Amino acid sequence: MGDELEIRAGGAVAVDSDTLRHAAGRIAAVKGELEELGGRLIFVQGALAGHRGRAAEAYDAACLVFARLTEALRQADALAERLEAAAAVYELVELNVRHAAALLAGDAGAAARIDMLRDRLMAEWPDAMERARGLELERAVMWPSELARQSTLFGFTAGEEVSERGAMIGGVVAGLPTIALAAAAGLSRAGLIERGDRLVGGPASVSISRVRPDPSAKGSPMSLAGAARRIPNGAGASRVRVEKYTMPDGRREFAVYVAGMQSQAFGRYEAWDNASNVELYVGYESASYTATVEALEAAGARPGDTVHAFGFSQGAMIASHLAMEGDYDVQTLVTYGSPVEADAEPGTLSVGIRHRDDPVTALAGGGHMAAVGASGSFVAERVYDPAVEYDDALLPAHRLTAYAETAALVDASDDPRVAGLKEVFARLGEASSVEVSEFGARRVVEELPSGPPS
Template structure:
């Protein structure tokens, strides 16, 4: 039985809204001030009442106790407000430092602006700066804690060898994070010729309903046979819109055989290159009628998520949404693309994202959804049971039913993209030539 708890957040190293912390601190300061003023008023009233013999003793006892209580409440509210402001400073520094690291090698003006903001925030509180540095140092070591716990539980029978496996996995994932791997960036391969791949339409286009939920997107990802599904919306002269659904690895031990969705393509995509599985997705969209600049909703599972992430940063189309399930890489597509990242914390494949982008990635409203798919440690963890497309379908359904307003917003965007008209559905099968 899987754990149904979900972690839905905006992405990045932390999931804290510092503005809300400061707003809460301001409310507490106001309450502290009010309590202090009320306490002083009681003190004044008590002194006046004690001046009269008939009310002196009762008034003194009651007024003094109430004034003391108000003073204590005022002090506690003030102290809590200070802690909230300190926490906001810590998280501001963490987010700014994460954004600065993400901006490394990019626009110099952006980096200089971030440097100035970091210096200003650190100068406000040296204690907050020290706590932020501790968080930034420990985050790479702790972010894969659930995965390592389950690996450890699965390999207990191996004794010392099992312990070495846990330690080795932790070091390997930390090394990947230090190298900055697991983040889709524009192709580093230069002008290399695209690989030769045959793209064949499996059947004539058929009509189908447009999706409205994350579970509906996950259900459309090809499970076997075809690797690519394309849906076209907006016929009869209206704006053309396309959704593409891309399968995961079909040949996990293959390197360069007939199946292009193999480990060779995984390695190329992970290294920031194009692949024999990426090019057919572009070709399938073109065959379905997509032209450069047309709006595309990209949905991918596992290797398919690496492909759609590359499509967002390198493709010829206007990718307005990138939804990935268990992808080994994550893209930062910029402010024009809604990014929905669904990953299991006990799944080794998305752990290769090196924790994902340290800063928030994607347009406003982008979310990261995490869940422990299979809490009890066991051999299923070694067999990547938490990576199955069915497990991710379950997580998508739980997310849809969560009632989280951010998920409601994503569902509205999905429904608006597809519209009310039936989709024209075409599936494609791809192969390397003999």
């Protein structure tokens, strides 16, 4: 099930402009050596020309080598120019991202400095900005291609049971809205948490309670899949799991695992409901976020303590905002099936596990244009279930068990970017002791809603 796993540094353009320019410089150096060799060949040709009667074959061979050398020099010039042009385009994409961030932050000075850098690049490469904007637009519109394919095919299959025309109508009706909504998410940047963004609205009214920890998870997690299995899955009352690590030198570190949505209700007793989904997505502090912070405090975490945050779906939004709020030193942020992406600080190792056929992750609009987080951060993506079946309406690609399967593939990968995360797990494994706490939570409502509690 699923297609090949892709692990990348993240961002829309995973290309290093400096590397391209370095390659162009190496080509220029080789070109100089070729030109020197060409000069020697001209001398050899001249010497052989006077003895063509006895060295005709040698003269012809020298002429052939010189012709090929001249063509190689021409190709080297063209390749170096293309590399330099590509470097300018990709650098403009990065500068455009930084310019937008500076404007959002109200930093006019930074925006002006970036404008100068962009103007300098465009003066040398007049077509570069048009190509950069083309890349940005293509990425914003085309990134949800797999989701659009499956939606269109689903509508086509459903309509085919009625008639051939019904198949065509069903494909259009299902596919076009998917493309439009996904593109809107990408263009609006609604699912992106920018640096400096903070939740508003203040703490919500919640009541947390300790519950019996899952006895099957002992010690520290040794892998991404192991961490996913520690996230509460709704089988009981647990919503947040906190592990307190006491290191050999006496330092304390905490790992927090946050559940996904547990109820389709809106604003009732269950803190992990659709109301919290909406609030977190638009930047308001939800009951589930408040409960997570209170759970950390109850487990002994204090402002400034080191925290490693793991979350699925709504829990991924909570973990992302936890990293951005700045109350804790969130050194690791791991999200599974997140509807948002946070522009994590350079001190936060950011790991995102996504399925291209998961409509929930589509709410992040493809993520930030530039890579986020510390060096070694990465995004791992695949299509979980390429087949189109009627049970796709149950969102099989957005299940915690599905993301645990993908996490296991990442664990088995030999991609060097996974090494940084493995180092985190190895360090936690050196703890002298591990204390585990799990918490349930209920939203406090002023008036009892009608019907049974949910």
